Amino acid sequence: MSGNTGNFKGSTKITYGLHAGAGFNINLSDEFFIRLEGKYLWARPSYGGQDIKLNGFATTANLGVRF
Numbered sequence: 001m002s003g004n005t006g007n008f009k010g011s012t013k014i015t016y017g018l019h020a021g022a023g024f025n026i027n028l029s030d031e032f033f034i035r036l037e038g039k040y041l042w043a044r045p046s047y048g049g050q051d052i053k054l055n056g057f058a059t060t061a062n063l064g065v066r067f
Contacts, residue, residue, distance in 0.1 A: 017043025017054070025064075035062040 023037025036059075043054040 013045070015043055015045035017041055023060075031066050033064045033066070035064060036060070 019039050019041045021037060021039035023035060026034045026036070028034065038060075039058045041054065041056060041058065044051055045054065046052070
């Protein structure tokens with residue numbers, strides 16, 4: 001991808017992608033829980049005439065408090 005960094009300036013294109021995800025809560029008590037979730041993203045934008053593959057996983061872990 002060398003030689004195309006100047007092509008990013010002023011780019012306002014929108015790229016659409018798909019994602020699929022799942023998550024669940026683990027209750028530690030009535031007040032506290034842990035949430036785990038994962039998502040997979042499929043996207044292939046084009047920058048500077050080159051297609052870039054942005055597929056991949058994203059994971060999140062949260063510690064929550066109910067009040």
